[in-house]
Amino acid sequence: xxxFVPQCQYDVFISYAQVVAKEWILGxxxxxxxxxxxxxxxxxxxxxxxxRAELDGASSLTSEITQxxxxxxxxxxxxxxxxxxRPWCKLEREQFFNDLGRGGKKAFVxxxxxxxxxxxxxxxxxxxVLGFQFWEPHPASRNKEIxxxxxxxxxxxxxxxxxxxxxIAEHLFNVKTEYSNEVRPNAAVRSRxxxxxxxxxxxxxxxxxxDLEEARSAVRSWLTDQGAVVLTNxxxxxxxxxxxxxxxxxxxxxxxxxxAIIFVQLLGRKGDDEDYESWLCKRAIAAGKIxxxxxxxxxSQLLTSDSIKSDTHRAxxxxxxxxxxxxxxxxxxxxxxxxxEDIDRKREAQRRLDTPVDEGGVTQTNEGSVTVLIDSEAxxxxxxxxxxKQLSHYKIQYEPAMDAQDFCDMVHSGKFTGxxxxxxxCPEEWAxxxxxxxxxxxxxxxxxxxxxIGVYRDNSPRDLLSTSGIDVIIDGDTKSMKLFVGxxxxxx
Numbered sequence: 489x490x491x492f493v494p495q496c497q498y499d500v501f502i503s504y505a506q507v508v509a510k511e512w513i514l515g516x517x518x519x520x521x522x523x524x525x526x527x528x529x530x531x532x533x534x535x536x537x538x539x540r541a542e543l544d545g546a547s548s549l550t551s552e553i554t555q556x557x558x559x560x561x562x563x564x565x566x567x568x569x570x571x572x573x574r575p576w577c578k579l580e581r582e583q584f585f586n587d588l589g590r591g592g593k594k595a596f597v598x599x600x601x602x603x604x605x606x607x608x609x610x611x612x613x614x615x616x617v618l619g620f621q622f623w624e625p626h627p628a629s630r631n632k633e634i635x636x637x638x639x640x641x642x643x644x645x646x647x648x649x650x651x652x653x654x655x656i657a658e659h660l661f662n663v664k665t666e667y668s669n670e671v672r673p674n675a676a677v678r679s680r681x682x683x684x685x686x687x688x689x690x691x692x693x694x695x696x697x698x699d700l701e702e703a704r705s706a707v708r709s710w711l712t713d714q715g716a717v718v719l720t721n722x723x724x725x726x727x728x729x730x731x732x733x734x735x736x737x738x739x740x741x742x743x744x745x746x747x748a749i750i751f752v753q754l755l756g757r758k759g760d761d762e763d764y765e766s767w768l769c770k771r772a773i774a775a776g777k778i779x780x781x782x783x784x785x786x787x788s789q790l791l792t793s794d795s796i797k798s799d800t801h802r803a804x805x806x807x808x809x810x811x812x813x814x815x816x817x818x819x820x821x822x823x824x825x826x827x828x829e830d831i832d833r834k835r836e837a838q839r840r841l842d843t844p845v846d847e848g849g850v851t852q853t854n855e856g857s858v859t860v861l862i863d864s865e866a867x868x869x870x871x872x873x874x875x876x877k878q879l880s881h882y883k884i885q886y887e888p889a890m891d892a893q894d895f896c897d898m899v900h901s902g903k904f905t906g907x908x909x910x911x912x913x914c915p916e917e918w919a920x921x922x923x924x925x926x927x928x929x930x931x932x933x934x935x936x937x938x939x940x941i942g943v944y945r946d947n948s949p950r951d952l953l954s955t956s957g958i959d960v961i962i963d964g965d966t967k968s969m970k971l972f973v974g975x976x977x978x979x980x
Contacts, residue, residue, distance in 0.1 A: 491535040494715035497559030502538035503580045504566035515640040527657030563595040600637040682715035687748035690727045700756030719744045745775035755787045759801030780811035789814045860906040863889040865914035875944045882973045896925045906940035930957025940975045
């Protein structure tokens with residue numbers, strides 16, 4: 489499941505020591521997930537990481553846990569005396585605290601035991617968020633110092649989990665909004681990669697393929713930063729299944745390939761002894777992936793055939809059949825984005841062709857429905873969230889434009905009852921393009937299409953461009969929204 493915060497692999501990392509019944513932590517995670525998703529108000533679901541198996545006392549953190557910690561927006565510490573005594577728990581919070589304050593990271597603490605201030609580690613005591621108490625005195629003990637975690641079904645637990653989930657959700661939404669404002673890749677790449685499912689092949693690991701592992705990690709991080717969904721989350725899950733249960737692995741790979749918009753495999757000097765890399769390519773071909781289009785193989789331009797000992801692996805790395813791309817990794821990433829963009833455009837065009845339109849230009853997907861085209865820039869993430877909520881309240885369907893060209897194409901498609909775009913902190917040049925694209929539909933309705941044009945803005949003193957023929961909808965102003973909705977419904 490992709491994270492709600494686009495630049496993160498996970499939204500929440502739960503750091504804990506197993507000191508209560510397994511059912512309690514299972515129930516806690518399930519309830520936290522439920523309340524987090526409710527707080528995100530349909531804008532997405534939170535991705536939670538928690539390790540179900542405890543490490544040995546002398547163990548170091550696994551690569552999966554290390555990667556998850558570096559790629560999470562919030563650390564939730566389930567604090568107990570056992571937690572303070574576990575070496576790996578200390579390693580987890582130390583690694584996360586090294587990045588605290590950078591990239592919007594924040595830590596939260598919940599107590600499942602009554603720990604005195606002097607018992608708490610200094611770095612935890614200095615944290616901003618404290619006081620989420622999830623313990624109560626043990627009902628069977630007269631000793632007040634004997635306590636246990638709140639029962640999952642109790643009213644006290646329900647109140648605390650709601651409070652905790654609300655605080656974490658507010659943090660996640662703030663981080664996502666700040667990221668949208670600060671990191672603005674070009675519109676086409678930003679929108680086309682968002683939520684696109686990419687099958688990034690795993691493979692062997694260890695010192696012989698260190699460079700290849702680093703390349704995979706770089707591509708995974710870059711895709712995650714762009715908002716793409718990388719399949720699978722665990723770097724070596726499929727490769728391990730390839731040896732433990734081949735039939736199960738094949739079924740899992742085929743399922744993911746059918747979900748993925750593109751298959752990507754990075755190739756290095758050393759391959760698997762049983763040709764796992766070639767096997768994956770054959771499964772991708774069988775799933776209908778086309779080499780050079782939605783099946784992309786990459787190798788470093790420094791890699792030579794002489795450095796590869798395996799004949800089979802050499803044949804794959806330098807294969808003409810698969811059209812292996814040889815370039816610097818920094819050049820491969822925008823090339824991958826371009827392929828995803830092209831695939832997504834074709835899919836979107838086909839989807840629109842498959843959606844019938846009546847003579848008046850209204851989509852027939854739902855009888856009597858009204859569909860509005862909406863568009864916004866990254867800086868107006870909160871504004872467009874409110875716009876979508878308002879349209880949903882009036883049961884108005886909406887569809888987002890992917891980029892400037894897509895906006896123009898969709899405006900002229902005859903498939904919409906209305907068009908709205910936000911005007912808050914977006915660049916003026918961006919807004920001018922939208923005003924220009926809608927001009928023919930508001931000057932005497934010369935196109936013959938029945939379109940209501942609206943601009944959704946905040947209460948800032950920033951001047952609007954020419955609004956002739958455009959309904960101005962003020963965020964939070966029910967009257968202006970009702971007027972626009974009335975016009976939409978009147979043209980149904």
